[in-house]
Amino acid sequence: MTTNAEVLEQSLNHARFEVIPLRGVVAQAEMLPDGTTVTVTASPHKGLDATMDLAAQLCERDLHVVPHLAARMIRDRAHLTALLDRIDALGITEVFAIAGDSPEPRGEFPDALTMLRAMDELGRRPARVGITGYPERHAFICDASAIRAMNEKSRYADYVVSQICYDPHTVASWVKAVRARGVSLPIHVGVPGVVDAHRLLRISLKIGLGESMRYLRKQHGMVTKLLTRYTPEELFDELSPHLVDPSYGIAGWHFFTFNEIAKTLQWRHDLVARLREVPA
Numbered sequence: 001m002t003t004n005a006e007v008l009e010q011s012l013n014h015a016r017f018e019v020i021p022l023r024g025v026v027a028q029a030e031m032l033p034d035g036t037t038v039t040v041t042a043s044p045h046k047g048l049d050a051t052m053d054l055a056a057q058l059c060e061r062d063l064h065v066v067p068h069l070a071a072r073m074i075r076d077r078a079h080l081t082a083l084l085d086r087i088d089a090l091g092i093t094e095v096f097a098i099a100g101d102s103p104e105p106r107g108e109f110p111d112a113l114t115m116l117r118a119m120d121e122l123g124r125r126p127a128r129v130g131i132t133g134y135p136e137r138h139a140f141i142c143d144a145s146a147i148r149a150m151n152e153k154s155r156y157a158d159y160v161v162s163q164i165c166y167d168p169h170t171v172a173s174w175v176k177a178v179r180a181r182g183v184s185l186p187i188h189v190g191v192p193g194v195v196d197a198h199r200l201l202r203i204s205l206k207i208g209l210g211e212s213m214r215y216l217r218k219q220h221g222m223v224t225k226l227l228t229r230y231t232p233e234e235l236f237d238e239l240s241p242h243l244v245d246p247s248y249g250i251a252g253w254h255f256f257t258f259n260e261i262a263k264t265l266q267w268r269h270d271l272v273a274r275l276r277e278v279p280a
Contacts, residue, residue, distance in 0.1 A: 008240055012271060013268075016037040017264070019257060026058070028262060032063060034062040036063055038064065044072075044102040051070075068097075071100055072100040075107035084124045093126055093127040096130040097156075099112045116153060130188075131154065131161075133162045134146050135174035168238030171235075187251060188253065192255070
């Protein structure tokens, strides 16, 4: 019989690693074990070509590569088809569908849902498609709209990855609410890896994680911790009971590494060692 510690260890060993198309990331990614799922972000500053170029490089390193398709950066169906052609040519079978951070859409896709519908109508849906979920209030979308959009997107998707949220109780409550709405897709819980604290704070404020930041400030010792680096022990410890509970349908972890892959890998190694010390 599989123990809870073994389930948690397996979830860590099969965690997803998100990377950003920046200089030096390929060398960092070479530290990952073969077969690791690596998702490649898309930003309006770098463009989708940077996403696809990095995806192509990572495909040569025996990694399972998942490029982000940012709907608001895609001009039209011809552009979408060209991207999907390149994805197919690289042997990539999975994409992550997002709206993207562009202030204005470049073309006919204002959000992930319209892009997902277009892929379906074109008959060009990859074998697996992921979508985003928001455990706490979205900075730019009202709760009702976010819930409605997720319910609609789930028809075209295979799994959900949650946005960063530092409050484990909020994450657990959100997962229960998603299930109550009838969405049964597996959920990968998105957590920061081991990241420079100042950088993480800037990113958190940029994407509107106000409620989560207030939660962090209330935690004993968290301010001191954030002066150096962030590590996700508390999220892991608090969410682990829900991960081993089948009713939650949590598939595992998605590490937002911000390209700090080596530090996140070492943290994972140390945590797995700790789990192996737990009595059976």
